[in-house]
Amino acid sequence: MQDEMTLDRRLMLSGMLAATLPVATSSAIAQENTAEETDGNYVSVNGIRVHYLRYRATRPPIVLLHGWPAYSEEWRPVMDRLRGRFDLIAPDLRNFGKSDKPAGDEPAANCGPDILAADLLAFADRLGLKTFGIVSHDVGAYVAQTFARQHPERLSGLFFFNCPYNGIGNRWADAPHLLQTWYQYFNQQPFAAKLVGSSREACRHYIGHFLKAWSAGNPAAFDVVVEQWVDNFMRPHNLQGGFNWYISTNPGRQATIQGRASAVPVIRTPTKFFWGRLDPSIKAEWTDRLDEFFSDFDLSFCEDGGHFVNYERPDAASREIQTFFEGSRVNWKSVDA
Amino acid sequence: MQDEMTLDRRLMLSGMLAATLPVATSSAIAQENTAEETDGNYVSVNGIRVHYLRYRATRPPIVLLHGWPAYSEEWRPVMDRLRGRFDLIAPDLRNFGKSDKPAGDEPAANCGPDILAADLLAFADRLGLKTFGIVSHDVGAYVAQTFARQHPERLSGLFFFNCPYNGIGNRWADAPHLLQTWYQYFNQQPFAAKLVGSSREACRHYIGHFLKAWSAGNPAAFDVVVEQWVDNFMRPHNLQGGFNWYISTNPGRQATIQGRASAVPVIRTPTKFFWGRLDPSIKAEWTDRLDEFFSDFDLSFCEDGGHFVNYERPDAASREIQTFFEGSRVNWKSVDA
Numbered sequence: 001m002q003d004e005m006t007l008d009r010r011l012m013l014s015g016m017l018a019a020t021l022p023v024a025t026s027s028a029i030a031q032e033n034t035a036e037e038t039d040g041n042y043v044s045v046n047g048i049r050v051h052y053l054r055y056r057a058t059r060p061p062i063v064l065l066h067g068w069p070a071y072s073e074e075w076r077p078v079m080d081r082l083r084g085r086f087d088l089i090a091p092d093l094r095n096f097g098k099s100d101k102p103a104g105d106e107p108a109a110n111c112g113p114d115i116l117a118a119d120l121l122a123f124a125d126r127l128g129l130k131t132f133g134i135v136s137h138d139v140g141a142y143v144a145q146t147f148a149r150q151h152p153e154r155l156s157g158l159f160f161f162n163c164p165y166n167g168i169g170n171r172w173a174d175a176p177h178l179l180q181t182w183y184q185y186f187n188q189q190p191f192a193a194k195l196v197g198s199s200r201e202a203c204r205h206y207i208g209h210f211l212k213a214w215s216a217g218n219p220a221a222f223d224v225v226v227e228q229w230v231d232n233f234m235r236p237h238n239l240q241g242g243f244n245w246y247i248s249t250n251p252g253r254q255a256t257i258q259g260r261a262s263a264v265p266v267i268r269t270p271t272k273f274f275w276g277r278l279d280p281s282i283k284a285e286w287t288d289r290l291d292e293f294f295s296d297f298d299l300s301f302c303e304d305g306g307h308f309v310n311y312e313r314p315d316a317a318s319r320e321i322q323t324f325f326e327g328s329r330v331n332w333k334s335v336d337a
Numbered sequence: 338m339q340d341e342m343t344l345d346r347r348l349m350l351s352g353m354l355a356a357t358l359p360v361a362t363s364s365a366i367a368q369e370n371t372a373e374e375t376d377g378n379y380v381s382v383n384g385i386r387v388h389y390l391r392y393r394a395t396r397p398p399i400v401l402l403h404g405w406p407a408y409s410e411e412w413r414p415v416m417d418r419l420r421g422r423f424d425l426i427a428p429d430l431r432n433f434g435k436s437d438k439p440a441g442d443e444p445a446a447n448c449g450p451d452i453l454a455a456d457l458l459a460f461a462d463r464l465g466l467k468t469f470g471i472v473s474h475d476v477g478a479y480v481a482q483t484f485a486r487q488h489p490e491r492l493s494g495l496f497f498f499n500c501p502y503n504g505i506g507n508r509w510a511d512a513p514h515l516l517q518t519w520y521q522y523f524n525q526q527p528f529a530a531k532l533v534g535s536s537r538e539a540c541r542h543y544i545g546h547f548l549k550a551w552s553a554g555n556p557a558a559f560d561v562v563v564e565q566w567v568d569n570f571m572r573p574h575n576l577q578g579g580f581n582w583y584i585s586t587n588p589g590r591q592a593t594i595q596g597r598a599s600a601v602p603v604i605r606t607p608t609k610f611f612w613g614r615l616d617p618s619i620k621a622e623w624t625d626r627l628d629e630f631f632s633d634f635d636l637s638f639c640e641d642g643g644h645f646v647n648y649e650r651p652d653a654a655s656r657e658i659q660t661f662f663e664g665s666r667v668n669w670k671s672v673d674a
Contacts, residue, residue: 173510175594178522179587185519195532195542202539205532250516257512 040072040098045122051098052091052123055079060156060332061087061129062325063120067138068242069207070308071097071232073225077314078135078321085322089127093139094119095241097232105240107190112248113146120147124154131333133325137161137310138282139245145293148267157330158271159321161302161309162282166261167289173257180281183210184253187246193239203239204230216278216306217313264293270331271297272324274317276305296329377409377435382459388435389428389460392416397493397669398424398466399662400457404475405579406544407645408434408569410562414651415472415658422659426464430476431456432578434569442577444527449585450483457484461491468670470662474498474647475619476582482630485604494667495608496658498639498646499619503598504626510594517618520547521590524583530576540576541567553615553643554650601630607668608634609661611654613642633666 040053053072062082064075072090079088092099095111103110120143124132133156136144141163148155172181186192196206207229211222222229233239255261271294277284287299300320305313324330377390390409399419401412409427416425429436432448440447457480461469470493473481478500485492509518523529533543544566548559559566570576592598608631614621624636637657642650661667 173512173515175510175591178510178515178518179525181515182519182522182526185516186523188516189519189546191542191546195539198539198542199536202532202535205528205535209526209528254512 042098043123043126045126046119048094048100048102048119050091050094050100050119050123052089053079054090055083055088057084057087059084059086060325061089061127061132062321063124063129063132063134064088064090065120065134065136065140065143066090066093066096067136067140068096068245069210069229069233070138073097073228073232074308074311075135078310078318081314081318082322086133086325089129089132091120091123093143095244096238098235101237101241101244103240103244104237105193107188107240107247108244109248109250111241111244112252113142115248116143117146117150121151121154130154131156131331133157133159133330135159135310135321137163138307141165142249145267148269149265152267152269155269156332157325158267158269159324160271160273160275161305161317162275162279162307163273164282165290165293166256166264167293168256168282168286169289170257170259171283171286172253177283184246187243188250192243197234197239200230200234203233207233211308214279214281214307215312216280217276217302217304217309218306221308221312266293266295268295270329272320272329273297273299274309274320275299275301276307276309276312277301277303278305279307281307298324298329379435380460380463382463383456385431385437385439385456387428387431387437387456387460389426390416391427392420392425394421394424396421396423397662398426398464398469399658400461400466400469400471401425401427402457402471402473402477402480403427403430403433404473404477405433405582406547406566406570407475410434410565410569411645411648412472415647415655418651418655419659423470423662426466426469428457428460430480432581433575435572438574438578438581440577440581441574442530444525444577444584445581446585446587448578448581449589450479452585453480454483454487458488458491467491468493468668470494470496470667472496472658474500475644478502479586482604485606486602489604489606492606493669494662495604495606496661497608497610497612498642498654499612499616499644500610501619502627502630503593503601504629505593505619505623506626507594507596508620508623509590514620521583524580525587529580534571534576537567537571540570544570548645551616551618551644552649553617554613554639554641554646555643558645558649603630603632605632607666609657609666610634610636611646611657612636612638613644613646613649614638614640615642616644618644635661635666 037055040051042049042051066072066074072092075090082088093116095101131154134144137160141160144158148158196203208226211226212219215221275284275287284301290297290299302309302313302316310317374392377388379386379388403409403411409429412427419425430453432438468491471481474497478497481495485495533540545563548563549556552558612621612624621638627634627636639646639650639653647654
């Protein structure tokens, strides 16, 4: 009897929540795929099994690409807020989360931007996404930029939080900034995964550091999920998987710092940046050269956000995503159901 | 009976060993202070208790200054080989080994070169060392250089293995070299000691990495003592103690990289460098500007040595130290007994 009341109450609350969403289909959506939406789905593409979260809706699709040290779950607060407005799809990138890690525990240059962009193309094809938007930051922002240069016809728009791009140049290696970027080199060390993965406590110290220190606008943002993040990174191969991103991108990183990075085509896809002003890692003043790399962009700042604007300030983050992708600048040539 | 025979045999071997040493006093020395020489001594100077190893001899004194990640024990192989030839004294620097760590587990800029040089002056005064030589590398080499600029009248000569000095300049931050120097920044992070000290295993991964990777001429050099090194760094406050060196020296490090380090007086003390050619951290080619900082020096290379020439190639290291300090260039104004 107690259980049934609890269940009724849960359904009532679910109905009330749905009623507050301003889209007609939301209550129908809320009733489908609950387990799938919570635990995720799998699809085999480009030689690996990719795990992804999806809040399905008969609406324009948006793919959300996470960073390091994170995984698809870092989009949960934004997805919860945008549910029903878009077809929201957050994959775990190769080597992250519950997606495959083909190199296992081996240090390997096996997941650079070109590989991850190829994964994304195959993933979009497999899901039947003809035209879609991308929301990204950090690692995901590298993938989004590479994809946008290779397949602009597939994109309706690009939304970035703090975005590592070639215009940062040698500022990555500014003497005071080396106190921030050491992890890009630590993560490449052959012992790094063994040290960080030596215990949950060790992992919590390391991963927890970034979640707190980089969330400079809201350092407590990840407090309630830090154990979930530790769970994720203590899964087999997940630490080395993420570290392999830094091994994969080291040649490009050095070229950028040394000012010998190859010239890249300007990205003409409509683009919005909503940059956390307080990010200690990818700094707000480094937006000064965006116009050399993006021809059609709008920039604004999340004044009380750091690196993880999506997690620190999910209301503002969701509002900006919605405004951009519902706005007239975005070009939805087709809408996938 | 068995015990006595064993003892006799030990004395015989001791006599045989002493007979091979070309100094008359060696057998007398071998019989004194055995426990003290093994476990070390303590003396209170400059507000802290300093621990040191001493192989006492009525010979010219040499103070041996260790680096990071190490402590007085890193001189043991060299001290064993030079026993009886010099009065050999290896202190644990403030914040290292068994010397005091006044900041405890707090990240603190409490042990820069000026402080450690003041410790050394007080230490030498307390032990009655009027004129002495210094053998050093790494952290110890900073202390030796600072001391040499402040108190040249106290020094007979300076012997360096791989020596960090101001002429390295912005090469510390060369893009490819950031894969080596990340630890100078990692070590400053407030979580670093918690992570590395989270277990013996974690500590072994971290400290063991440097002992092996930097011993590029003999990567197995520390294999038999790695647990002893872990013991040392797992002592209360010892990880944070060493890390505080990097916090203390960060302003100077940034100034050096940015080319705004204060000019320093040229060191005129007779100096010998015996530089490990294979050191991945403090590179052999960085010897190119020594003549701007030392007016009376000789440079040669340990071709099959890395960062820890003293531990990787103790025979060659000891031979070079002996040759230098027994040579005519060194100025023993007085010999302390």
